[in-house]
Every structure is written in C-alpha cells, then in structure tokens.
Amino acid sequence: MPKKKPQGPWIVTANDLLTGRVVFLTAAGDWQGEAGQAAVAHNDDMADYLMDRAQADAVANLVVEPALIGAVLDGEDRPRPARNREAIRATGPTVRRDLGYQSAN
Amino acid sequence: MYRYDEYDHALVRDRIAEFRDQVTRRLSGELSEDEFKPLRLMNGLYLQLHAYMLRVAIPYGTLSSAQMRRLARIARLYDKGYAHFTTRQNVQYNWPALKDVPDILAELADVEMHAIQTSGNCIRNVTSDQFAGAAADEIADPRPYAELIRQWSMLHPEFSYLPRKFKVAVVASANDRAAVRLHDVGLILHDDAEHGRGFEVIVGGGMGRSPFVGPTIRRHLPEGQLLRYLDAILRTYNWFGRRDNKYKARIKILVHEMGAEAFARAVEAEFERLGDANRDIDRLAETEMARLQAFFAAPAFEAVAAEPAHVLRAYDQDTGFRLWMDHNVMSHRQPGYASAVISLKPHGGIPGDATAEQMEAVADLADRFDAAGEIRVTHEQNLVLPHVKKADLPVLFAALARHGLATANAGLVTDIIACPGLDYCALANARSIPLAQKIAARFDDLQRLADIGEVKIKISGCINACGHHHAGHIGILGVDKKGDEAYQLLLGGSGAEDASLAQIVGPGFSEDGIVDAVATVIDTYLSLREGGERFLDTYRRLGADPFKEALYAPA
Amino acid sequence: MHLLKLTPGRRVHDWPEIDDDTALSPQTHGLVSLDRLERDGEAVVRAFGAVGVRVAGDTEPARLAPWVDRLHLVEIAFPDFKDGRGFTLAMRLRKDLGYRGEVRAAGPLLPDQARFLARCGFDSLAVSSNREPVARAALARFEVPMQSTALDQVRADRPATALERRHDAKFAVA
Numbered sequence: 001m002p003k004k005k006p007q008g009p010w011i012v013t014a015n016d017l018l019t020g021r022v023v024f025l026t027a028a029g030d031w032q033g034e035a036g037q038a039a040v041a042h043n044d045d046m047a048d049y050l051m052d053r054a055q056a057d058a059v060a061n062l063v064v065e066p067a068l069i070g071a072v073l074d075g076e077d078r079p080r081p082a083r084n085r086e087a088i089r090a091t092g093p094t095v096r097r098d099l100g101y102q103s104a105n
Numbered sequence: 106m107y108r109y110d111e112y113d114h115a116l117v118r119d120r121i122a123e124f125r126d127q128v129t130r131r132l133s134g135e136l137s138e139d140e141f142k143p144l145r146l147m148n149g150l151y152l153q154l155h156a157y158m159l160r161v162a163i164p165y166g167t168l169s170s171a172q173m174r175r176l177a178r179i180a181r182l183y184d185k186g187y188a189h190f191t192t193r194q195n196v197q198y199n200w201p202a203l204k205d206v207p208d209i210l211a212e213l214a215d216v217e218m219h220a221i222q223t224s225g226n227c228i229r230n231v232t233s234d235q236f237a238g239a240a241a242d243e244i245a246d247p248r249p250y251a252e253l254i255r256q257w258s259m260l261h262p263e264f265s266y267l268p269r270k271f272k273v274a275v276v277a278s279a280n281d282r283a284a285v286r287l288h289d290v291g292l293i294l295h296d297d298a299e300h301g302r303g304f305e306v307i308v309g310g311g312m313g314r315s316p317f318v319g320p321t322i323r324r325h326l327p328e329g330q331l332l333r334y335l336d337a338i339l340r341t342y343n344w345f346g347r348r349d350n351k352y353k354a355r356i357k358i359l360v361h362e363m364g365a366e367a368f369a370r371a372v373e374a375e376f377e378r379l380g381d382a383n384r385d386i387d388r389l390a391e392t393e394m395a396r397l398q399a400f401f402a403a404p405a406f407e408a409v410a411a412e413p414a415h416v417l418r419a420y421d422q423d424t425g426f427r428l429w430m431d432h433n434v435m436s437h438r439q440p441g442y443a444s445a446v447i448s449l450k451p452h453g454g455i456p457g458d459a460t461a462e463q464m465e466a467v468a469d470l471a472d473r474f475d476a477a478g479e480i481r482v483t484h485e486q487n488l489v490l491p492h493v494k495k496a497d498l499p500v501l502f503a504a505l506a507r508h509g510l511a512t513a514n515a516g517l518v519t520d521i522i523a524c525p526g527l528d529y530c531a532l533a534n535a536r537s538i539p540l541a542q543k544i545a546a547r548f549d550d551l552q553r554l555a556d557i558g559e560v561k562i563k564i565s566g567c568i569n570a571c572g573h574h575h576a577g578h579i580g581i582l583g584v585d586k587k588g589d590e591a592y593q594l595l596l597g598g599s600g601a602e603d604a605s606l607a608q609i610v611g612p613g614f615s616e617d618g619i620v621d622a623v624a625t626v627i628d629t630y631l632s633l634r635e636g637g638e639r640f641l642d643t644y645r646r647l648g649a650d651p652f653k654e655a656l657y658a659p660a
Numbered sequence: 661m662h663l664l665k666l667t668p669g670r671r672v673h674d675w676p677e678i679d680d681d682t683a684l685s686p687q688t689h690g691l692v693s694l695d696r697l698e699r700d701g702e703a704v705v706r707a708f709g710a711v712g713v714r715v716a717g718d719t720e721p722a723r724l725a726p727w728v729d730r731l732h733l734v735e736i737a738f739p740d741f742k743d744g745r746g747f748t749l750a751m752r753l754r755k756d757l758g759y760r761g762e763v764r765a766a767g768p769l770l771p772d773q774a775r776f777l778a779r780c781g782f783d784s785l786a787v788s789s790n791r792e793p794v795a796r797a798a799l800a801r802f803e804v805p806m807q808s809t810a811l812d813q814v815r816a817d818r819p820a821t822a823l824e825r826r827h828d829a830k831f832a833v834a
C-alpha cells in the first residue's frame with residue numbers, strides 16, 4: 001500500500017475478508033468489485049470521510065487492508081485506478097485475461 | 106517416499122483443527138487482522154494483489170501420483186483450474202477463499218500434505234535435489250535427512266517466532282542442484298575415508314536486498330549430530346538476529362555483521378552447551394534415520410537394455426525427440442533408466458503454471474512410466490519423472506507433447522525462472538511473466554536454443570528475489586521508475602556448486618528494451634565464445650566489458 | 661488477567677508487584693524488576709520469603725545467573741507476540757542456568773502460543789479471561805511433539821516425542 005497519500009481524486013479499495021477479492025467502496029457505502037462503481041473523493045475532507053467509513057468496515061470484519069488510491073475519471077466521470085499496480089489489481093493478472101475480474105470466471 | 110505414521114497424521118489433523126478455529130475467530134472478530142496475519146502466514150496463507158494465495162509444501166520436491174491428482178482436484182474445486190509451482194518446491198493457489206482454506210487443508214491431509222510453515226518467520230519447507238535417488242553422482246539419497254529436518258522443524262516450540270524466515274536446503278552430491286550456498290542453512294553431504302559420512306554446513310547465504318554466497322562454518326559435522334547442530338544455529342540466530350529492522354533480520358546479515366568465524370564460534374559454544382545431556386537426541390535421530398532411509402529405498406528396477414535400439418532409431422530420425430532427449434533427459438544411476446524433465450515453460454506460457462488437466466496427465470504418466478510412481482518438483486519450476494525406462498521415452502515424449510508438456514528447453518534460454526511479479530504479487534514493482542513470454546517469443550526456435558546452449562535466465566519482480574535474479578547467468582530485476590515498470594540487467598550469477606552473484610551491468614531498460622538487451626547479450630556471447638564454453642564460462646573469462654559495450658555503446 | 665497453569669503439578673498464584681521506588685517491607689513473596697534486584701539484591705532477598713523477578717524477553721541470561729538459586733519466580737515479559745526471544749530465554753534459564761523455580765510468560769502474547777510456551781519451560785501464562793478457553797484448547801493440541809528440545813533432557817514432566825515413541829522401548833504404547 002502506498003505510504004504517501006497519492007494525488008487526487010481518490011477512491012477507496014480493500015479486500016473482502018471472506019473471499020479475499022478486491023473491492024471498492026461505493027457512494028451507497030457498500031463494497032463492489034468494479035472500480036467504476038467506486039465513490040470518488042475530490043477533496044481531502046471527502047477522502048478522509050471515505051477512509052473513515054472503510055476503517056469502520058475493517059473493524060467490523062467486512063474488509064481488510066483498506067487503502068486510499070489515486071483515480072482518473074473517464075468521459076462519464078467513472079473512476080479507474082491511476083497507478084499501473086492498482087489497475088492490474090483491479091482487473092486481474094495481465095497474463096490471464098480469461099481469469100481476472102475482467103472475466104466472468 | 107515417506108509415509109505418515111500416526112504421529113504425523115495426528116499433527117496435521119490438529120493443525121487443521123487449530124487453523125479452522127483461528128479462521129472462525131477471525132471471522133467473528135475475536136482476532137484482529139494484525140493478530141491473524143502471522144497465524145495465517147504460518148499456514149501459508151497470504152493476501153496477495155488480487156486475492157488470498159495459499160502455498161502448499163512439497164517437502165524436498167517429492168510428490169506421489171496420488172498427491173499430484175489431489176493438487177489438481179483442489180485447483181479445480183477451490184481455485185480457477187490451475188496452480189503455480191515455485192522456486193522453493195512449493196505449489197501455490199492464487200484464488201482460494203478464506204472460508205474454504207480449512208477444507209483445502211483437510212483435502213491435503215488426506216494425501217499426507219500440508220501448508221504448515223510455508224510462510225512466516227519460521228523454518229520453511231526443506232528443499233533438496235530434484236534428482237535425489239536417481240542421480241548417478243550422489244553419495245546417498247539426501248531426502249531422508251531432509252525428512253528428518255522437516256519433522257524436527259514442524260511446530261518447533263522455540264523457533265516459530267524467529268526474526269525472519271529460515272530456509273534450509275540439503276544436497277548429497279558435488280553437483281549442487283538446490284543452490285545450497287544461497288540458503289539460510291545449506292548442507293552438503295560428504296563421505297570420506299578419514300571422517301566418515303557428514304555434512305558441510307553453510308550458513309547465511311541468500312538473495313534479496315543483500316545477497317550473499319554463504320560461508321562454510323563447519324567442514325564436517327557427523328551426520329548423527331545434525332539436529333543438535335541445527336538447534337545450536339537456530340538458537341544463536343533467534344537470540345542474536347536483528348529485530349529492529351526487517352530488512353536486516355535474516356541470518357545472513359547476522360553472519361555478515363558478526364563475521365563468519367565469530368558466528369561459527371557462537372554456534373560451536375551453543376553446541377557444546379547442548380552437549381552431553383542431549384546425546385539422547387543424537388541416538389534417537391540415528392535410529393530414526395534408519396527408519397527414514399527405508400522409505401526412500403530404490404524402487405524395483407528391471408534389468409533392461411542400456412540403450413534400446415528403437416530409442417536410438419527415434420533419436421536419429423525425429424529431430425523433436427532428439428532435442429528433447431538432449432536437454433530434458435538426464436542420466437540415471439540405473440542402467441537402462443533416465444530421469445525426464447517435464448518443462449513447465451512452454452513458449453508463451455506462464456513459467457511454473459500447470460492446469461488441473463496437465464497435473465492429472467502428469468500423475469497418470471508417473472503411474473505408467475515412473476518406477477516409483479513419483480514426480481519431482483524442481484527449484485527451476487519444472488517437474489521430473491525420476492525413474493523412467495529409456496525404452497519408454499518415445500511414448501512418454503509423445504504423451505507429454507499432447508498436453509503441451511514436452512518443450513525441449515530444460516537449462517536453455519527459454520527455461521526461465523520468473524516470479525509471479527506484478528501480475529499476482531502485492532510486493533512487486535514490475536511484471537515478470539510477460540518478460541519471460543517475450544523472451545521466449547524472441548527465441549522460439551528450439552534448434553537455435555540448443556545451439557546457444559545452457560543459459561539460465563531468472564526474473565524477479567522486485568528486490569525480494571523470489572525469481573533468483575542474483576543466481577541467473579542472466580538476471581532481470583523489476584524496478585519502479587516513477588510508477589512505470591522498468592528492468593535492470595544482471596550478469597554472471599550462478600546457484601550451482603560454482604555459486605556467484607550476478608552483477609548489474611549498467612542503466613536499466615524499458616520492457617521492450619530489456620528483451621532486446623537479452624538478445625544483445627546472447628549475440629555477444631555467440632560472437633565471443635570459444636570451444637564448448639557455456640555463456641557463463643565466456644562471461645567469466647571476459648568479464649562484463651564486452652557485454653557493456655554491446656549494450657550501451659552509442660549506435 | 662487470569663493465570664493459566666501450563667505445567668501440571670506446579671502451583672501458581674498472583675504475586676504482589678513492588679515498584680522500583682517502593683520501600684521494601686517484609687512479606688511472604690514479592691515481584692521486583694531485575695534493575696531493583698541488582699540494586700538492592702540482598703535486601704530484597706531478606707525482605708521477601710520468596711523472590712520473583714520480572715525481566716524483558718531479551719535479557720542477557722548472564723544477568724540472572726547470580727540469582728537463580730534464590731529466585732522462585734521469573735516473569736518473562738514479551739514485548740510483542742512475534743518476538744520469539746522469550747522462548748529462548750526460558751530455555752537458557754532452565755537448561756544453561758539450571759533454574760528450577762516458576763517461569764511465567766507475560767506481555768501481549770496470543771493464547772494460541774500456550775503450548776509452545778509450555779514446551780519451552782514456562783509454567784504459567786497471564787491471559788485475559790475471555791482468551792483463556794483458546795489457550796486451554798491450544799495446550800491440549802499437538803499432544804505428541806515431533807522434536808525434542810534442548811530442555812527435554814533436563815525435564816521429567818514432558819511429553820514423549822514422536823522419536824521416543826517410535827524408537828525407545830520405554831515409551832512404547834502397549
């Protein structure tokens with residue numbers, strides 16, 4: 001996990017405790033597998049707020065290792081992770097396009 | 106191979122019950138993630154880039170066909186239909202759910218396997234020579250010693266919370282096929298008229314951030330004193346090893362900071378203190394060795410022709426078979442037999458990966474063609490059928506080919522060790538697997554590979570060196586260059602008996618740049634080699650300069 | 661906090677702790693820091709019927725050597741459950757120094773570690789009462805150890821190892 005706070009805007013990610021799968025915190029306050037569904041923080045207050053909620057879910061044993069990561073927005077304002085590492089984490093191994101989160105498997 | 110008795114079974118059963126309980130406590134919130142993490146790690150369960158990853162031990166790399174079939178079943182039932190064989194003779198599942206892990210462990214226990222101590226700051230899976238019991242050059246089968254150490258290390262009450270992980274490797278031949286000088290403890294069995302049978306003890310080798318070729322601290326340790334001596338080494342390390350900085354916590358740093366001689370003196374002093382009162386341990390270990398050796402007795406070999414005529418004919422007529430024979434078939438100490446290396450490095454594939462179908466195919470072939478029904482896992486991420494009749498090799502080759510398992514590249518440029526890298530690993534800086542694939546695409550001609558000869562390319566996605574880049578004739582290290590993947594090139598390493606550490610040649614490269622760089626290094630070697638020199642020999646004769654010139658000279 | 665007995669037969673109980681600055685007064689038993697013991701050694705021994713000392717897990721055993729014959733309790737405080745030096749300290753204390761009194765484990769240990777502690781020569785573990793059942797379960801697991809430890813040879817009340825059961829007629833199960 002990055003130690004320095006990355007550049008905004010931000011989204012919050014974690015792993016589901018039970019399955020280990022990569023999840024993203026949505027505006028509705030639940031966790032979804034698709035980065036595009038994540039709630040976007042455009043300022044520090046919002047980022048802190050999202051992280052607080054994520055931490056609460058970590059304490060409640062829903063997710064583990066929540067982290068604030070930098071995001072970029074597409075034309076429809078849907079976020080995706082900015083860093084290469086986070087992009088691979090969100091979609092799955094680049095060498096198994098048949099298996100990651102991008103596939104139905 | 107070794108078979109569990111009631112005590113081994115009881116231990117593994119209790120460990121599963123304990124882990125099941127720990128998972129339940131984690132899910133209920135009784136255990137925090139900080140508390141659970143070291144507990145799950147000690148049972149081989151990581152949280153990786155995408156999901157949990159479970160690492161299963163294959164002690165000293167020996168598997169029965171039934172065990173291999175069970176590994177395939179687990180891949181299919183609990184994972185995504187494949188598994189990954191690692192450089193430490195372990196197998197990894199990339200997608201298990203936490204809630205399923207206790208059931209997976211129970212499946213493993215049925216076939217006398219476990220995930221105990223495959224991670225965490227404890228004594229890890231003991232590794233050995235993949236050709237143990239088959240190699241013509243061995244003094245004795247090293248596996249009974251490895252099994253003795255495995256049992257001794259199982260849930261060791263004093264040495265389960267060490268400063269850092271601890272890896273032991275054992276070989277019993279002058280040709281080191283297990284990289285013993287690059288382990289926390291390396292053991293080489295010797296047998297000479299003067300001293301009898303005993304071990305050369307090497308301590309403090311390793312790769313990672315601070316690579317070292319380990320020094321020998323004892324030339325000859327009588328075999329019966331092995332456990333007592335390991336006890337002394339581990340106690341010295343547990344006590345003096347650094348705990349203030351996790352990057353300085355491995356025993357290699359302690360040995361380096363104390364000096365090998367001072368470290369050896371501390372161990373010998375501890376060994377003395379353990380002295381007389383513990384002779385009983387030696388006596389029991391010696392009796393136990395006799396029991397263990399019986400498990401590893403040679404299988405019933407048949408008296409067969411040393412060089413069957415139809416095999417010679419196939420060798421002459423079929424280029425594909427000839428290349429495979431030349432590179433993937435190793436000599437065996439029994440006339441008429443050979444060991445067959447099953448390459449898990451098909452060009453374009455993922456080094457070390459096997460599908461459930463492939464694992465089942467290998468299990469079937471082991472039953473059909475291996476005298477012991479055994480499979481070995483190598484630290485180079487391949488599989489081996491150790492005892493195959495030469496007469497069966499053409500049929501075996503054809504069967505392997507049907508499953509994409511007959512690539513004739515063992516020890517050649519495309520037999521690349523690659524760690525999971527940024528495709529799977531949470532610690533990675535850069536991807537390793539796509540590089541291996543691009544290099545394989547560049548060197549896709551098997552005949553050309555054979556002409557180039559032995560070259561060991563090893564790729565790690567970060568400084569932790571799981572891909573053994575320091576021991577590569579050509580090593581590649583993934584680095585992070587302002588958020589982009591970049592690669593450093595190292596030359597001149599070896600993990601064999603002539604162990605040496607590869608050195609960085611110069612400025613790093615982009616992903617495509619590093620593939621070109623490897624090609625340039627190989628071309629340079631081809632233009633400079635003399636006689637039957639391997640790449641490494643040429644490099645050692647000439648040093649890095651001609652390679653640097655070719656790589657970095659302005660065009 | 662609750663005291664869990666790790667070795668059968670040993671009687672364990674709470675010990676009153678005496679701060680480094682509190683004046684010594686006669687009492688049946690008292691627990692002091694190693695610094696205090698080294699400072700006021702003879703006075704401590706005279707004041708208490710039974711002397712206990714609390715030490716950090718990384719304490720040099722040599723510091724305890726002069727006292728082992730006069731101590732009844734050594735409490736080893738682990739700074740962290742991942743710091744395994746306390747296991748080796750207990751081992752050294754018993755094996756190298758021949759200490760016979762009680763060894764107690766304290767600090768943020770996990771109840772899961774109870775059996776390892778017992779096998780390294782600890783007699784008692786301070787554990788929060790909600791974690792005691794887990795510690796008890798841990799103690800009951802792995803009945804037959806796979807290895808001998810250095811300590812086994814100087815200790816009668818230990819479990820027979822798999823090696824012994826396999827090869828020593830003494831331990832053969834009828």
Ligand code: SF4
Nearest residue numbers: 524530533566567571
């Ligand atoms: S070398 Fe680094 S990237 Fe590769 S598997 Fe090891 S930790 Fe992960």
